[in-house]
Amino acid sequence: MNTDETAINYTTCYTQPLFSRVWAMPNKLTFTIKPIKELVEKYVKENQVVIDPFANESKYGTIRNDLNPEFDTHYHLDALSFLKLMESNSADVVLYDPPYSITQAAQCYKDYGKDKLEQNVANMGYWGNCKNEVARILEPNGIVIICGWNTNGVGLKRGFQMLEILAVPHGGSKNDTLCTVERKLPTLF
Ligand SMILES: C[S@@+](CC[C@H](N)C(=O)[O-])C[C@H]1O[C@@H](n2cnc3c(N)ncnc32)[C@H](O)[C@@H]1O
Structure with a gap:
């Protein structure tokens, strides 16, 4: 990761993000949707x-x-x-590709995992705390890609x-999938 940008000009934070809109079939495996797969592969590099x-x-x-133990992941937390x-x-x-609504989340936890939740996910504080943790674990200039039904990031x-x-x-009447790409700004002090 490039760390040469410690003297970042903060006015650049207010420049408009690149916007694109590309039609694609929906898929519950978000990162297999072609334009989203391409976006992920633009930022995820080897090593x-x-x-x-x-x-x-x-x-x-x-x-x-x-959370679901059926999937081949290192953790099921x-x-x-x-x-x-x-x-x-x-x-x-x-x-960061969570359930997109409280209804979708409730559907997930109906079958498994309710007992593992650290907080009630219907509580907006839960998602805010997840984002606080994302901000903590990324290195300066690190990238977060979020998928969902909003562009809050x-x-x-x-x-x-x-x-x-x-x-x-x-x-049809399906919601768009919205993806944001953000960079963690290096702190100056
Ligand atoms: C939208 S899917 C992710 C799809 C994945 N990005 C892909 O492209 O294939 C959301 C996943 O989050 C998991 N999940 C839901 N709530 C969770 C939670 N609170 N903690 C961890 N995993 C959770 C679900 O089991 C589901 O597999």
Whole structure:
């Protein structure tokens, strides 16, 4: 990861992110959707530490977690507990692809994992705490790619600059999948 940018000009944080919109069929395996796969592969490089707290079947992460024990991941923890285990400033990339709504989350936990949740995921504090952990574990200039139904990202208040937004419409009355790419700004002090 390039660490030469310690003297970053903070006005660059307010430049507009690159925006693209590419139609694709939906798939519950998000990172197999062509434009999203291409976005992930643009940022995930060999020999990086890539942390994926919601991996499902995806293998881009070098440290993978999924609550569901059916999946081939290193950990089967609640994402918040998993993220808390990771070292500060240790990740080049975090892939963050959770359930997109409380309804989707409830559907997941109906079958498994409710007993493992560190907090009630219906509580917005849970997701805010996950993002605090993402901000902690990424190294300066590290990248986080978030998929969901909004473009909030980890956010400038946590020290992140939005680089790209990809909207993937799926047709009919389906929601677009929205992907954000952000970079953790190096601190000056
Ligand atoms: C949208 S899928 C991820 C798909 C994956 N990125 C891919 O491209 O194949 C979300 C995953 O998060 C897992 N999950 C849901 N809630 C979780 C939680 N609180 N902690 C950890 N994993 C969770 C689900 O089991 C599911 O496999």
